[in-house]
Amino acid sequence: MPTAPEPAADHHAWATQDARAAVDDFLDALRRAGYAPATRRLRATLLGEFLDHALDGAGAVSLTAGQLLDPERASAWLEAAAAGETRRRNTLRGPDARASEESQRARAQSYNSLAAHLGAPHRLEAAPQGIGEHLTPTEADRLLHTLAVKRPSGANAATSIRTAAVAALVAGTGRTVPELHRLRTDDIDLQRRLVHLDTGPEPLDARATEILGRWLDVRGHITDRLEGSDPGHLWIPTKPGRPRDGARALKPGITRAAVRTLHAAHRNLVLQLLGRPVRPGALLPKD
Incomplete structure (x- = not known):
């Protein structure tokens, strides 16, 4: 902290x-x-x-x-x-x-x-935290397109594709990042364009199917280094973590990427691309 x-x-x-x-x-x-x-x-x-x-x-x-x-x-x-x-x-x-x-x-x-x-005395009055920004379907479509095709200079390509895949699933399923966090690779059926959630299978649109396919390809290159011990988490770190307590850093893929990691990657990428932070929740359909 x-x-x-x-x-x-x-x-x-x-x-x-x-x-x-x-x-x-x-x-x-x-x-x-x-x-x-x-x-x-x-x-x-x-x-x-x-x-x-x-x-x-x-x-x-x-x-x-x-x-x-x-x-x-x-x-x-x-x-x-x-x-x-x-x-x-x-x-x-x-x-x-x-x-x-x-x-x-x-x-x-x-x-x-x-x-x-x-130590200056004056303060500006900040608006209270509201329910958060919501995007219209057209705005959400533009943001998803931007995430899928653009990568800011210096950004990690694998992280960018993972971020686009998470955003596409949030928009397509109406589920939050924490709700999608525990998905496994075998929950994604690209041939039938389905994602298997806790409530049953739900269809994937063409964009989500394409982006998820790209992420699974990138993920496969990362987990090849595990030499057959891939536990199957859908969302994984894209690079080794920091060593802790003198132990060697875990290879990407052994553990899930944390929810906070997925949120932070989204905020960072959107801020670089659009110049303002837009939460993943802004892609959820507004009630």
Whole structure:
């Protein structure tokens, strides 16, 4: 579990620090505190967006941290972001769509985390956690297509395909990741386009069948190293884990990939591809 990032060395001088240096110091404090790379990447993206918006508004090449965290500048940033004016990528809803509540909440949280680190007094009001973002069938289809055909630079190809397969099953079956977590390879019948769940067989659509086939091929290359001792878990790690207590790391395939691992891989991949986090649950049909 990450710890709270270390506060800035001198709270009394926070307002006169260079804003960009203050953001960099904050991100480094998150790294030292053990925050996940995806969390640090999201904070860096949103605070970079905030700084760029503030610099453009001021017509300046630099600002102090005190100028950056001015409440009026923060409010102007949130308003512009809500209207889609700070967007650098297209979205599932088009380039002119308003920002989602989840993205706005992440912006407020990023600002508040930086302010707390520096010892600044002002905080933004973050919207309460709701039931989560839901995608329309068209939006879900676009996201699944993106996951299936795109891989961000530096990403693990096997992890990308596994993430796409999990997402396709979530969308196709209406089941959550924890509910699909214990599936085995023999629960997938590609020839008959079926997945065998605890309630019985359910059909697979063409996309899920194709992506699952790709994942099973990749999975097979990983488990070949087990030399016939494959226990048959459908979702497996794509690389060895870290050694623990002096023991050698287990080869991928001996154990299941944890639910948190599948969730983290999804968030990380979607954040890199779309510029905002979209949970696997957003693919579930809305009641």
